[in-house]
Amino acid sequence: MTAERSTVLDVQDLRVYYHTRAGPIKAVDGVSFTLAQSERLGLVGESGSGKSTTGLAILRLIKPPGNIESGQIRLAGVDVMGLSEPAMRRTRLGAIALVAQGAMNSLNPVMRVGDQIIDALIDHGVQASRKALLERVASLFERVGLSRRDMGRFPHELSGGMKQRVCIALAISLRPKVIVADEPTSALDVVVQRQVMDTLADVQADLGAAVILIGHDMGLMAQFVDRLGVMYAGELVEVSPMDAVYEEPLHPYTRLLIACLPSLEQKGVFAGIPGLPPSLLSPPTGCPFNPRCPHVMDRCRVERPVLKQAQRGRWVACHLYDGDGHHDGAG
Amino acid sequence: MTVLVEARHLTKVFGGGLFSRTHTRALVDFSLRVDADPPSITAIVGESGSGKTTLARLLLGAIAPTSGEVLYQGKTLPSMSSAERRAFRRDVQVIFQDPYDAYNPFYKVDHVLAKPIANFGLARTPSEARLLIEEVLEAVGLRPAETLGRYPHQLSGGQRQRVMVARALLPKPRLIIADEPVSMVDASLRATILGSLRKLNREFGISVLYITHDLTTAYQISQNIIVMYGGLVSEAGDVELVVRQPKHPYTQLLIGSIPSPNPKHRWMTRGAADASAKASTDGSCRFAARCPSAMPRCWEKHPPLFQPDEHRVVACYLHETEPTTMTATAMDEVFVR
Numbered sequence: 001m002t003a004e005r006s007t008v009l010d011v012q013d014l015r016v017y018y019h020t021r022a023g024p025i026k027a028v029d030g031v032s033f034t035l036a037q038s039e040r041l042g043l044v045g046e047s048g049s050g051k052s053t054t055g056l057a058i059l060r061l062i063k064p065p066g067n068i069e070s071g072q073i074r075l076a077g078v079d080v081m082g083l084s085e086p087a088m089r090r091t092r093l094g095a096i097a098l099v100a101q102g103a104m105n106s107l108n109p110v111m112r113v114g115d116q117i118i119d120a121l122i123d124h125g126v127q128a129s130r131k132a133l134l135e136r137v138a139s140l141f142e143r144v145g146l147s148r149r150d151m152g153r154f155p156h157e158l159s160g161g162m163k164q165r166v167c168i169a170l171a172i173s174l175r176p177k178v179i180v181a182d183e184p185t186s187a188l189d190v191v192v193q194r195q196v197m198d199t200l201a202d203v204q205a206d207l208g209a210a211v212i213l214i215g216h217d218m219g220l221m222a223q224f225v226d227r228l229g230v231m232y233a234g235e236l237v238e239v240s241p242m243d244a245v246y247e248e249p250l251h252p253y254t255r256l257l258i259a260c261l262p263s264l265e266q267k268g269v270f271a272g273i274p275g276l277p278p279s280l281l282s283p284p285t286g287c288p289f290n291p292r293c294p295h296v297m298d299r300c301r302v303e304r305p306v307l308k309q310a311q312r313g314r315w316v317a318c319h320l321y322d323g324d325g326h327h328d329g330a331g
Numbered sequence: 332m333t334v335l336v337e338a339r340h341l342t343k344v345f346g347g348g349l350f351s352r353t354h355t356r357a358l359v360d361f362s363l364r365v366d367a368d369p370p371s372i373t374a375i376v377g378e379s380g381s382g383k384t385t386l387a388r389l390l391l392g393a394i395a396p397t398s399g400e401v402l403y404q405g406k407t408l409p410s411m412s413s414a415e416r417r418a419f420r421r422d423v424q425v426i427f428q429d430p431y432d433a434y435n436p437f438y439k440v441d442h443v444l445a446k447p448i449a450n451f452g453l454a455r456t457p458s459e460a461r462l463l464i465e466e467v468l469e470a471v472g473l474r475p476a477e478t479l480g481r482y483p484h485q486l487s488g489g490q491r492q493r494v495m496v497a498r499a500l501l502p503k504p505r506l507i508i509a510d511e512p513v514s515m516v517d518a519s520l521r522a523t524i525l526g527s528l529r530k531l532n533r534e535f536g537i538s539v540l541y542i543t544h545d546l547t548t549a550y551q552i553s554q555n556i557i558v559m560y561g562g563l564v565s566e567a568g569d570v571e572l573v574v575r576q577p578k579h580p581y582t583q584l585l586i587g588s589i590p591s592p593n594p595k596h597r598w599m600t601r602g603a604a605d606a607s608a609k610a611s612t613d614g615s616c617r618f619a620a621r622c623p624s625a626m627p628r629c630w631e632k633h634p635p636l637f638q639p640d641e642h643r644v645v646a647c648y649l650h651e652t653e654p655t656t657m658t659a660t661a662m663d664e665v666f667v668r
Contacts, residue, residue: 046517046518046519046520047488047517160379189378189379189544190378190544190546190585190588190589191378191584191585191588192378193588193590194588194590194598197590216517216518217518217590218518218592219589219590219591219592220590221592222590222591222592222593222594223590223591223594223597223598224590242594243594243595246592246593246594246595256519257518257519258592260518260519260522261518261592262521262522262525262547262548262550262551263547263591263592263593264546264547264550264574264575264586264589264591265591265593267550267551271522271526272519272520272521272522272523272526273519276487276489276490277487
């Protein structure tokens with residue numbers, strides 16, 4: 001469905017392991033996906049599914065004991081893995097920006113928020129007079145729905161939603177091509193969440209940037225993203241257009257995930273997904289979901305399924321869909 | 332119908348004193364009766380600063396009200412004898428938000444379960460205690476063999492929170508106050524934990540006060556709901572009425588802000604209210620500054636509770652013309668049983 005738009009981010013076979021005394025924890029284990037220009041892609045999964053690690057790895061922000069073991073990341077044609085550390089620093093914020101989980105708590109409490117953005121601009125080589133910089137930050141603030149006056153405030157003078165908007169203003173300050181938003185609203189009330197997401201949608205449309213939204217709130221995904229990637233135990237198990245995922249989830253895990261969503265539309269029976277996520281230290285052989293899967297077959301216990309196109313634009317890693325004439329790779 | 336816990340005109344003001352300009356009215360004139368029989372699940376919903384956690388702490392006797400009182404089986408908390416207080420502490424249990432904070436990382440999870448048994452003398456022998464622990468773990472869907480003997484960090488967040496539910500169940504309480512019990516766990520585990528709470532209610536006859544910011548789970552689990560804003564009740568009653576046909580502009584805003592997992596159900600039109608506006612405090616309706624329907628009189632006095640339906644009250648002048656006018660004392664009279 002995104003064939004006509006050019007690819008801005010291409011991730012192939014990404015592997016991120018955390019090295020512990022007990023052995024490597026395979027937090028991300030062979031993730032491949034592409035992101036089209038101005039596309040909104042969601043990554044959902046339970047805690048520990050590797051969704052945040054994937055986001056951080058794209059920005060090369062994995063810290064020891066974590067390590068990017070292998071994989072290719074091409075951002076607007078540039079090989080991210082091959083960049084020197086200074087070049088990577090310029091790429092971050094410049095070409096790809098992160099709105100981190102709890103980003104609002106990352107603001108410096110003793111510095112006016114406007115100055116924090118000016119600092120970031122100078123740090124990334126923007127050369128301009130103080131007056132021009134102030135003007136630039138003012139326009140960023142207006143773009144995220146804050147007032148010029150707010151530039152002179154300290155973080156403690158702002159509400160959570162306003163702080164999060166400062167972080168969005170910072171993220172878009174150098175007009176990045178990709179914004180990675182990792183649970184940008186997880187600490188906010190629903191009404192404020194709505195406003196922050198509106199802000200993100202506005203600036204995204206404005207810049208034409210692509211967004212990767214990471215989270216576990218399926219509702220937020222449904223309202224924001226074009227395409228959804230479902231992660232389980234460090235792997236992408238399904239990538240499909242959002243509408244299709246909700247209408248007809250393909251992977252048994254996605255089906256259970258959607259079935260256990262509480263809704264305001266009907267009072268349901270509470271059914272969580274039986275069992276627990278696997279240990280990433282010693283994942284089960286075969287499909288990582290096989291111990292919890294209601295459709296498990298003998299084959300699932302020995303052979304790990306790969307992400308394949310099951311229908312047009314829909315990719316799933318499940319032996320149920322292993323039929324004829326499918327291609328390898330990821331959409 | 333026996334009243335178990337009763338809040339009478341509870342008001343809690345924080346701050347004041349030397350810097351008296353900065354005091355916060357966290358809870359204002361809140362009254363509620365919680366029955367033991369029939370056992371009920373009541374949800375208390377509000378965003379941060381709505382007063383819901385202050386209410387929980389007042390009901391537990393963890394903090395003292397500025398005015399008003401909490402009664403347990405007809406006796407106010409300060410007037411209880413030590414035996415009565417002991418019974419209160421046994422009968423009213425609490426589950427907190429953070430399943431990580433509640434554990435001492437140096438002790439095995441067994442410790443957190445053995446403690447209430449020792450405190451309340453629930454078992455005479457170690458084997459009896461063991462049996463009791465296994466029983467409550469199974470009641471919340473945990474396998475004792477996989478849970479006991481482990482350290483907290485060896486359990487998942489969902490397992491830890493279920494152990495907390497099991498712990499609350501040990502003294503066979505009559506009321507469980509659950510303060511945001513699922514806000515720190517994943518969606519798939521949320522369903523499991525809420526399922527255990529409902530099971531406690533149905534199978535063990537325990538009443539539950541479910542305190543949350545999440546209207547969706549509140550709707551799923553409770554019969555009655557109280558929506559709070561700025562320390563005051565904005566709407567309360569039958570959850571079907573309040574959630575399906577909300578009358579208070581704040582409840583409408585809350586429900587409209589919840590993202591539906593169905594991509595076809597689009598979010599309400601944007602920009603409906605300015606959340607950065609603080610709750611108004613100086614005697615006006617607390618929601619007036621954010622309310623799309625605010626009238627001049629809303630700025631004069633906070634509205635009392637009006638009763639537009641048999642099973643609902645709403646604090647909004649838009650519904651003043653509705654048949655009966657009630658006082659806050661009787662909010663729970665409209666609840667469905």
